[in-house]
Amino acid sequence: MSISEATIDSMIAQLDLPKNILKTLREDALKANVTKKELEEIIERLEESYRYALVEPCEAVGVVSAQSIGEPGTQMTMRTFHYAGVAEINVTLGLPRLIEIVDARKLPSTPMMTIALEPDYATDRDKARVLAWEIEATHIDNLADITTDLANMQLIIDLNEKTLQQRSLTADEIADKIREKMDVVVTVSGNIANQIILTPNAPSYRELLQLAKNIHGITLKGIEGIKRVVIRKDGEEYTLYTEGSQLKEVLQIEGVDVTRTYTNNIEEIYSVFGIEAARNAIITEANNTLGEQGLTVDIRHIMLVADIMCCDGEVKQIGRHGISGEKASVFARAAFEVTVNHLLDAGMRGDLDELNGVTENIIVGQPIKLGTGDVHLISR
Amino acid sequence: MSERKYSLLNHELIPKHEIMSEEELKLVLKSYNIEKEQLPKIKVEDPVIKEIGAQVGEVVRITRNSQTAGEAFYYRLVIA
Numbered sequence: 001m002s003i004s005e006a007t008i009d010s011m012i013a014q015l016d017l018p019k020n021i022l023k024t025l026r027e028d029a030l031k032a033n034v035t036k037k038e039l040e041e042i043i044e045r046l047e048e049s050y051r052y053a054l055v056e057p058c059e060a061v062g063v064v065s066a067q068s069i070g071e072p073g074t075q076m077t078m079r080t081f082h083y084a085g086v087a088e089i090n091v092t093l094g095l096p097r098l099i100e101i102v103d104a105r106k107l108p109s110t111p112m113m114t115i116a117l118e119p120d121y122a123t124d125r126d127k128a129r130v131l132a133w134e135i136e137a138t139h140i141d142n143l144a145d146i147t148t149d150l151a152n153m154q155l156i157i158d159l160n161e162k163t164l165q166q167r168s169l170t171a172d173e174i175a176d177k178i179r180e181k182m183d184v185v186v187t188v189s190g191n192i193a194n195q196i197i198l199t200p201n202a203p204s205y206r207e208l209l210q211l212a213k214n215i216h217g218i219t220l221k222g223i224e225g226i227k228r229v230v231i232r233k234d235g236e237e238y239t240l241y242t243e244g245s246q247l248k249e250v251l252q253i254e255g256v257d258v259t260r261t262y263t264n265n266i267e268e269i270y271s272v273f274g275i276e277a278a279r280n281a282i283i284t285e286a287n288n289t290l291g292e293q294g295l296t297v298d299i300r301h302i303m304l305v306a307d308i309m310c311c312d313g314e315v316k317q318i319g320r321h322g323i324s325g326e327k328a329s330v331f332a333r334a335a336f337e338v339t340v341n342h343l344l345d346a347g348m349r350g351d352l353d354e355l356n357g358v359t360e361n362i363i364v365g366q367p368i369k370l371g372t373g374d375v376h377l378i379s380r
Numbered sequence: 381m382s383e384r385k386y387s388l389l390n391h392e393l394i395p396k397h398e399i400m401s402e403e404e405l406k407l408v409l410k411s412y413n414i415e416k417e418q419l420p421k422i423k424v425e426d427p428v429i430k431e432i433g434a435q436v437g438e439v440v441r442i443t444r445n446s447q448t449a450g451e452a453f454y455y456r457l458v459i460a
Binding site for chain 1: 384386387389391392393394397421422423426427428442444447448452459
């Protein structure tokens with residue numbers, strides 16, 4: 001005789017198990033039409049195997065994580081310059097990327113953004129294209145031919161009509177932009193269409209050549225630092241992929257879906273979205289990097305790494321300037337990197353090592369406080 | 381350029397943060413048998429903390445979408 005849904009719910013409700021397990025249990029119990037007695041037994045067995053699967057107290061989870069990520073890491077490609085993944089944008093992959101993540105670099109070597117669009121823009125290719133021009137940094141090289149006229153000491157910019165239209169810019173707008181950013185005399189040519197003439201304030205060759213060089217660096221439209229924007233159709237909607245990352249600026253643009261926009265620059269995620277988002281980003285990035293190489297590491301190990309990197313409210317690297325460098329024990333720090341410096345500094349300060357951790361006890365040759373080593377027997 | 385207003389709290393990457401009451405906090409601390417200073421930290425200038433308006437010394441409960449457990453609670457102490 002099977003039991004009702006309500007009875008199953010009430011039997012499950014007070015169990016101290018993760019949501020995932022409870023959900024599966026509930027579904028399966030409904031599907032299998034179990035009796036009350038059967039369900040009781042299932043729950044009992046389930047609790048037993050859940051307790052068995054839990055990490056035991058004093059288990060060295062950090063070491064297990066380190067090994068579990070380190071071993072597949074040895075099989076990773078040392079250097080990969082793929083145009084892999086999305087939209088022929090070059091992204092760092094493999095070991096270099098993994099190192100970048102755990103080192104909490106401020107700037108990844110290939111920053112990249114995935115920009116989701118709001119419904120109106122996501123379904124309309126033309127609107128998406130307009131948005132892409134709004135984001136991609138436009139320089140003078142994209143629009144015009146520049147000639148240095150040494151005879152008249154001026155710089156002649158011949159704008160290309162077609163590209164101007166495409167990027168919805170006018171000669172006047174460009175002239176204004178140049179005036180704003182540079183200290184030169186800008187004249188929009190009256191008789192020749194789309195021609196701008198720049199004259200340096202002081203008529204010297206040096207000034208003129210300097211000007212010819214500097215003009216390339218000015219961003220006329222779009223967001224500085226976004227080198228390229230690629231539009232791609234993912235399923236039903238258009239998504240923008242960018243080379244270069246400026247999360248804060250991109251989120252300011254109307255039409256960008258703030259809730260689904262992503263960058264591979266973890267530092268940027270941290271400053272714009274906060275520490276929890278940064279933790280999530282570390283997990284996804286590390287997991288994708290490993291997964292892309294065909295390696296599967298249990299997500300729990302990566303979660304542990306991300307947790308320890310984020311536990312003080314900021315993203316810290318695993319290493320001399322982060323987690324390993326902040327250990328309480330002198331020996332533990334010395335065992336990692338720059339041994340002599342740590343010992344010398346500790347000696348000068350008169351530091352005390354309590355020998356509480358694993359590393360320092362191995363160094364001095366004592367049993368470590370792990371597993372059975374952490375349990376004491378007292379006889380009476 | 382006028383500032384575009386948006387709420388961070390709906391972003392996919394950001395789990396739910398909520399300020400905990402004293403009573404809730406006491407229960408949690410008791411169940412782990414720890415002091416509140418032993419909890420992981422979050423900075424008061426963190427964008428999410430600014431948005432929910434938590435003060436230094438308060439504890440936020442974070443409801444994470446865990447890939448292993450489905451849903452998991454995490455607690456962070458707001459620090460300066």
